[in-house]
Amino acid sequence: MTDGLIKEDGATEVSKAAPGTAEGYFDPAIAVAALDAERAREEKKQKRKTLVQAIKYACCTASAGVIEIVSYTVLYEVLPIDKAVMIDFITHVELRNFVSTLIALTLSILWNFTINRKFTFKSAGNVGRAMFLAFLFYVPFFPFKLWFNGYMPSYLAAGAASAAGVTVVEYLKKHVIINYAVEVCTMLINGVLEFCWQKFVIYRKEEGSALAKYEEGTVGEFGEIGIKDRGYDGADLLELMRDGEDISEMTDKDIRKAVEARAAADRKATVVR
Numbered sequence: 001m002t003d004g005l006i007k008e009d010g011a012t013e014v015s016k017a018a019p020g021t022a023e024g025y026f027d028p029a030i031a032v033a034a035l036d037a038e039r040a041r042e043e044k045k046q047k048r049k050t051l052v053q054a055i056k057y058a059c060c061t062a063s064a065g066v067i068e069i070v071s072y073t074v075l076y077e078v079l080p081i082d083k084a085v086m087i088d089f090i091t092h093v094e095l096r097n098f099v100s101t102l103i104a105l106t107l108s109i110l111w112n113f114t115i116n117r118k119f120t121f122k123s124a125g126n127v128g129r130a131m132f133l134a135f136l137f138y139v140p141f142f143p144f145k146l147w148f149n150g151y152m153p154s155y156l157a158a159g160a161a162s163a164a165g166v167t168v169v170e171y172l173k174k175h176v177i178i179n180y181a182v183e184v185c186t187m188l189i190n191g192v193l194e195f196c197w198q199k200f201v202i203y204r205k206e207e208g209s210a211l212a213k214y215e216e217g218t219v220g221e222f223g224e225i226g227i228k229d230r231g232y233d234g235a236d237l238l239e240l241m242r243d244g245e246d247i248s249e250m251t252d253k254d255i256r257k258a259v260e261a262r263a264a265a266d267r268k269a270t271v272v273r
Helices: 027-079 096-121 125-164 168-172 178-204 209-213 233-244 252-272
Strands: 002-006 012-016 086-089 091-094
Touching: 027 096, 027 178, 027 233, 086 096, 091 096, 091 125, 096 125, 096 178, 125 168, 125 178, 233 252
Parallel strands: none
Antiparallel strands: 002 012, 086 091
């Protein structure tokens, strides 16, 4: 930081602190305040990003839900499978219902995976790996869905059917809304769990990686302006100045190396403690 000294003739004499020291480059109090403000802004930015991401995911998943409901309804009505044919898979279920659910769910997964990868998480990672993990989520969830959708309507309708003096099957045929209510409930459970799975497992290290494909100043395929990630931010620069580094003489490459070296030193110090 420079100090301004007033001479007798009214001119200002500028003196500098010794180079190579923190005092030679910035005022520590101002830098610490700026660093705290930068971190607070980053935290708010991250919260807004997560909220926007959740909203985008909800919209994409809702479209996948429409695809699943429509395809299931069409398949259940047109498949040439006798409704009397039953199979045992987790629960006793109609073969027609099983096939319709499996196909509709597969179409929904493919759509949901593709659109969320592109728009919500903006990933440029390995597609095969991400798709495998996406389908892996349904290894336990698909049996749960079959059981829940098969068991819950009967459970919910049992009391009302008994009071009306009819069988549960007959009651459900007259009150199809129960089946759809259970299906919507399943889709909500699916949406929440799958969002967590995609964010914290599939795209944990790949989120936003598609942006790195664009060079600085170029226009992306959806009209966005690509900004090259420099590998450091304002908080990193302030930390370097706090350590006495003269960043004005450093290139981007030098700054990245210094930031990485500082991070490595911090990790080592943490391990030692």
